[in-house]
Amino acid sequence: MSTAHIFGIRHHGPGSARSLRRALEELQPDLVLVEGPPDADALLPLLAHEEMQLPAALLIYAADEPGRAVYYPFADFSPETVAIRHALSRALPVWFMDLPVSHSLAWEARIQADLQVVGREAGEAPREVSGNTPQQDATDLPLPDSTRLLIRRDPLSALAEAAGFTDGERWWEFLVESRGGNDSSVFEAITEAMKALREEVEAPGPEGAAFSWETHLEECREAHMRQTLRAAQKEGFSRIAVVCGAWHAPALQGGQASTDARLLKTLPKIKVRATWVPWTHGRLARESGYGAGVDSPGWYQHLFGTEGDVLAPWMTRTARLLREEGLDASSASVIEAVRLAGTLATLRGQALPGLQDVTEAARAVFCWDSDLPMRLIHERLVVGETLGRVPQDTPAVPLAQHLAAEQKRLRLKPEALARDLDLDLRKDTDLERSALLHRLHLLGVAWGEERRVSGARGTFREAWRLQWHPEFALRLIEASLWGQTVGEAAEACAAERARHEEKLPKLTALLDQVILAALPGAARLVLRQLSGEAANASDVTHLMQALPPLARVMRYGDVRGTDSAQAGEVFRTLLVRACIGLPPACASLDDDAAGEMRTHLGEVHAAVTLLQHEEHTASWTDALHSLATLSGGHGLIHGRATRLLLDLGELNPADVEVRLKQALAGVNPPSRVAAWLEGFLEGSGLVLVHDARLLGLIDDWLVGLSGDAFQEVLPLLRRTFTRFPAPERRTLGERIRSGEVRALHTRAEELDAERAALVLPVVAQLLGLEVMA
Incomplete structure (x- = not known):
């Protein structure tokens, strides 16, 4: 007589895994059925391969659209892993029994298509929803009952709430994990609890309750599990071990074969492929995107892999981690933490300490008054970042x-x-x-x-x-x-991007990438595309954004054996066109546009100075002279162009002093003066450190401002000066406070009587005064 023994487990639960291992040893089944994708049955033997190191995940993806995929992670402490390895080690048949991914991915695609109809305008004719679902208006699909849906998604939390726990993770740990995992009878209690919970959820709802896609898919999954179990019984297996999520355990007992067959008959199907991929403990966490995650995979790995006392080894690992990070953690602290965790567990009525007890003990003993060590313990030990490995002969592209x-x-x-x-x-x-x-x-x-x-x-x-x-x-x-190799694929991908890209900045950034990636074929294609787009480009900002990557290609191409001659010709063309169009583009800019243009000016200036090419420098210098004296230009642009000319050696300190005086003239509003200073002083105040006359001019202007004007320019000046390095700010402050700047400035401004006498006759004539002999 064929008998099915159903073990409702918690995915990735070490207590479940230990209890399941004991139950399987007692049962000695002749077939093991595991909740999982039948599309990957051929890959199950690899789980026992000597090169396989968990965590790892089954990756199943649509053959024609690899972006649509599903992961099924496995860890050493996963009950599914224990069941599969039990069967493989004894040469027993083991099957996956969940709904094939070939159906579920196709079903999800159908849902996506159907839900697009939900937003149609009201009044449209009703439609029939694809699949074995009732006919209804697509514009009238109310949400399913939220409470029922929540319980279906996380039944443990519902039971935990009834038991007075704050969350399902802690409740399950208290009920199962802290028991040591040696009691196989726990599965009967779990199934009974889930049966009662399902009866509550599946009670008839209000008349006309909404259809739920998620619930329907779950029904299909359970129907397929029952059909798989019936097929195994027909093949003559007498002791069948069924390992599934605890929620599904009651549903696998009973059901009508004909009803299940009708439910599964109309399911869509696509072609899929499967492989194993390395996984990490961090990705097993609840928020990793896999619904059956756990909060503490590192702790669970420790529970599953440690026989006997689990506290002392854990606290020893904690102390070792803290010492490696330069934190104090002695052997005496380890002993104290073990005692404290055990005491906390006793006070809570637990047979063994749980993660909450261990965490609180570690915080009290090792962490003192700081949460930083606790974060380190959580990231490195409680969660962990162990990376698995798959065998070399695993199917892969x-x-x-x-x-x-x-x-x-x-x-x-x-x-x-x-x-x-x-x-x-x-x-x-x-x-x-x-x-x-x-x-x-x-x-x-x-x-x-x-x-x-x-x-x-x-x-x-x-x-x-x-x-x-x-x-x-x-x-x-x-x-x-x-492509089949990394080089071929990268070159083909870059070439395709180049063919469809029309913006110069993105093309030059792509050129920079392919040069760094050592893809000469793609580089030639990108350059040809770049040359064609450069001939038609008219946006000055795009021309300017395209120059820095080209300059890097020209300057460092030889390091990677790249011919940069063609890039040089494109750079010259773009620079000339940018320099010609720059003055008109900088006229009548608002504050935001001026800020963006200032950034572009700095990037192009860095590109030109990087190349140290006489022709390029001459073109750029002429453009800066035009900007520095541009009528109606923004003060930020005037100041920045003046500073760049000073850095190039095109202006001497006396020239800069004249321009600064013009900028500080009383006819200019304070906001314009502050903008000019921001552009001129951007990045460094060394020019003021080394030139007391310029610093004195700014000091005099600032002191002479009215209260309202000072309040207006203060935010701009604060932003400018706070960007200076701290030593520069300190030096400037000391010079101002000492009076050294004012003394130097006063001496520099002393009246030259002989030079003044030369202009007195002209002034007198202009004023109509008699010129005295």
């Missing part, structure tokens, strides 16, 4: 296989924790590492984040921060349509 080979060849191991990597581009291996990281960026796989290094960007050094995320596996699958 060629692009992912090539990347794995490149990672091994270049000794770049993917890790869940962030680590820094410094590259010297004069070394062949480091140059190839840089190219690989930049190519992955083009493909949307941001494994590395480039960091700033001292000195100019793009020299022989690069600094990266590497951190591997599990979702990169899906992005590699999506990117595989571009």
Whole structure:
């Protein structure tokens, strides 16, 4: 006689896993059925492979649209893992029994299409909802009862509330995890509790209750599980172990085969593919996007993997972590924390300490009055960032296989924790590492984040921060349509982007990327596209934004063996056109537009000075002279152009003093003067540190302002001067306070009687006065 033994478990629960392992050893089943996707049955043997290191996840995706995918994570402490490995180690058949992903993904796509109809204008003719659902007006789909839906999604929280707990996580830990996981009879109690809860939820609702897509899909899932169980019984298996989520356990007992068959008959279906991908403990957390997550995977891994006393090893790991970070944590503290956690558990009536007891004990003993050590403990131990590994013969797209080979060849191991990597581009291996990281960026796989290094960007050094995320596996699958290797895929992707991009700044940024990624074919294509767009571009800001990336290509192209001649010609064309159009573009700007233009001026100036090309510098200098004296121009632009000319050596201090006096003249409103000073002094106040006369002029102007005018310009001046480095601000303040600046300024302004006598006759004649001999 065939008997099904149903074990309702909690996904990723170490207590459930321990109890299940004991129950399976007692039952000795001849078939194991596990809630999971049958699309991945062929991949189950890999879970027992010696190279498999959990956590890992089954990734199942639509063959024609890889972006539509589902993850099924597994950890060592997952009851599903225990069940599958029990069967594999004994050469027993093991099947997944949940609704195939080929159906659920197609069903979700149908829901998306149907919900687009919900927003149609009222009065449209009714329609029939796809699938085995009632006919109703698409504009009249009220939300399902929120309470019932919430209980279905998180039944543990509902039971926890009834038991007086604040959340389902803590309730389940008290009920199951803290029991040590050696009592197989707990499954009967779980099933009974879920049965009562389901009866409450599934009681008849108000007449005309709304149809719920989510509930209907759940019914299909449970119908498929029952059908799988019936098929196993027909094949003659006598002791069948069924491992499923606790919520589904009562639903697998009974049901009509004909009803289930009709329910499943009309389900849509698409073609899917499956593989294993590395996962992390952090992604097992509740907020990781997987509905059956847990808050403390690191703690659960410790519970499952530690026999006997779990407190002392945990507190020892805590102390070791804190000492590695330079924090005080002695052996005596470990002993005290263990005692305190045990006492807290006793006071709460628990057989074993739970995470709450352990956390409170660690906070009291190790953390003193700071939460920072507790955050470290939570991130590194309670959650953890362990990264799994899958066997080499796991099915994967060629692009992912090539990347794995490149990672091994270049000794770049993917890790869940962030680590820094410094590259010297004069070394062949480091140059190839840089190219690989930049190519992955083009493909949307941001494994590395480039960091700033001292000195100019793009020299022989690069600094990266590497951190591997599990979702990169899906992005590699999506990117595989571009090519079979990382280089081929990145080049094809860049070429396609170049063909459809018309904005100069984005084209030049793309050129910079493909140069760094060592993709000469794509670089030539981008340059051709860039040349064509440059001939037609008229927006001055776009021309200016396009120049800095081109300058980097020209300046540092030789480091990567790139021919930058064509880029140089494009740069010259864009710069000339930008310089011609710059004065008209800067006329009549408001404050926001002037601020943006000032930023562009600084970027183009840096690009021109980077190249040190005589022709480019001459064109740029002429444009700056035009801006500095532009009639009707914004004060911010005038001041910035004047400062850039001073930096280029085109103006001497005396010239700057004349222009500053003109800017400070009383005919100019205080706000315009403040804007001029902001543009002139942006970034550094050294020009005032070294020139007391300029500082004195500004000091005199500021002292002479009225109260209202001072209040008007104060925010602008504060913003300007607070951006100076602290040593510069301190030096300026000391000079003003000492009176040194005023003394120097006064001496500089002393009257020259001989020079004054030369203009007196002219002044007298203008005033109609008699000229005295």
